[in-house]
Amino acid sequence: MRLTAGLAISLDAMGGDKAPDMVVHGADIARQRFPQVRFQFYGDTDRLKPIFKGLPALAAVSDIHHADTVITMDDKPGQALRAGRGSSMRLAIDAVQRGESNAVVSAGNTGALMAMAKFVLKTMPGIDRPAIASFFPTMRSESVMLDLGANVVCDASNLVQFAVMGNVFARTVLGVREPSTALLNVGSEEMKGHDAVKEAAAILRLVNLPGRFHGFVEGDDIAKGTVDVIVTDGFTGNVALKSIEGTVKLYGYFLRQSFGSSLMAKFGYLLARPALNALRARVDPRRYNGAIFMGLNGICVKSHGGTDAFGFANAIGVAVDMVQNGAIENMKRDFDQMITTPGAAPGSAAL
């Protein structure tokens, strides 16, 4: 586990529905998984210190930095940028920019976090717009999809850049050596879809990413795990992700109703309970908590706002994976190669 000495993660202690308790307890779970990590907490010290009282092991690997203000879920991104300079979220991001920590994790306001992270960390050379990426379970293993909502309108070059970012994500976080990548579309034939996806496909057929460009996939290919990386605009990606989350909840609800529908079914449930708990763990959204803002000069992970300590620990885990596997350096190298030798395989060293 101790791959990187002196790894530090800054945490927006005040972001999320159950903050700051959830954040501190989440860090305590992450501490046991990642003993090499030091935690930089940014938040209201008066509220944070009492929580640390019962967690001496966490306190030993943590620093608490006071922040006067908190970005709320209702703050508009522009407002957060202008007025949020002393906020817990902003100070946590600033620490990454100054090199005092390797990544930031926040369960706060997504729009504000993206605006601040973009302003402070800046987008990487070669990337016009950052994207939100996350991974989820499939029939085959796990896949990554992006953009999940940062950009509601995307052109072909945005989509191509997302493909490169997703490729790096698959290699660094999912550990897939040669990821397969596809564009989400309404059909798999070349003539399908709107101009942006068709143009992006034409470019991606020329620019060899590490792995294989699969062409187009459809919505049902997400769960099938047809490819490792699914690229789409932020509008479609956000709708697809939430449609999937809603369906998982609906199925779980139907399943509970079925088991409650007769005495026999209830007995059946009791016998099958350990197996069903394993299923529940498998589709547990907390396991897949931690969306990454890809394309910035720094690692910024957004935790679901409503998550608990277990979920938040997983978001920290995603940040740690990104840092330990040199996600930023990999992406910079891939883009450099795309720019300096157009048509050549970015990251071809890995092929």
Place this chain on the structure above:
Amino acid sequence: MRLTAGLAISLDAMGGDKAPDMVVHGADIARQRFPQVRFQFYGDTDRLKPIFKGLPALAAVSDIHHADTVITMDDKPGQALRAGRGSSMRLAIDAVQRGESNAVVSAGNTGALMAMAKFVLKTMPGIDRPAIASFFPTMRSESVMLDLGANVVCDASNLVQFAVMGNVFARTVLGVREPSTALLNVGSEEMKGHDAVKEAAAILRLVNLPGRFHGFVEGDDIAKGTVDVIVTDGFTGNVALKSIEGTVKLYGYFLRQSFGSSLMAKFGYLLARPALNALRARVDPRRYNGAIFMGLNGICVKSHGGTDAFGFANAIGVAVDMVQNGAIENMKRDFDQMITTPGAAPGSAAL
């Protein structure tokens, strides 16, 4: 059941993976549910007649019309339009146009069916583009979503027209008296989304549909059943629909794996089997088979190409519901009212 005397449904007997057997047997199931319906089969009589041998009751309420050619799944829409004049699909549509049947059902090539139906039946006055609509189970009951893939790019006025069509669908097929309608978006706040959804929302706030305009919903609201009618462009709608279908399959797969994972779990499955079969029936895509091409001067229902007789019978059922509840007349009235009295409530007579 005998609401309408002399109701006729024309069937593309050659469309679908398992056609023509599936189509004929599907009609035989539908015959038992809808004794008032007469079936007009269009297809290869040499192949059709032997199938009818064992189905005298169906033969008694059916006419078989010979068609020389078949539109294949690989035919491009333009090609089907030009060369498919004698095809089973085209003749089945023509019958609706001539008033010889009240609706057409086909499990064939979607793009070809849409192109032909649009060419033959024409779009309704007030509607620029037809849309594909379908309904599916939710936590509350059932909802309709459109467009599911007919139009990959949509402007605000397309979306507004889809909202009116969806509203009519909810009233006629789902039997909801005052449907709630919403636009699919990446957030519920007014400022969210791209221009088309924002403009469409502004218009829909003024044009009172029967029922209530809810504003924006997100992907997870589809399964929640937050509203009766979900309106979106064909790209997003197609991806959302297929993402949901894929997730249902993934969950079923995980569930089977769980029940097979231990002896106790297998016993549990045996006890809970009747309840689980009820669940399976509840999420069975065949139950929700039958997508409607809304906005044409005639009822055209697209069955899933891979469905079986049970699924095809349900697609026929959707067509029968549309006919019996006067879907076309309702929609024409609503659009007339929107055009003649802008700002007034279309279909307000129903309020």
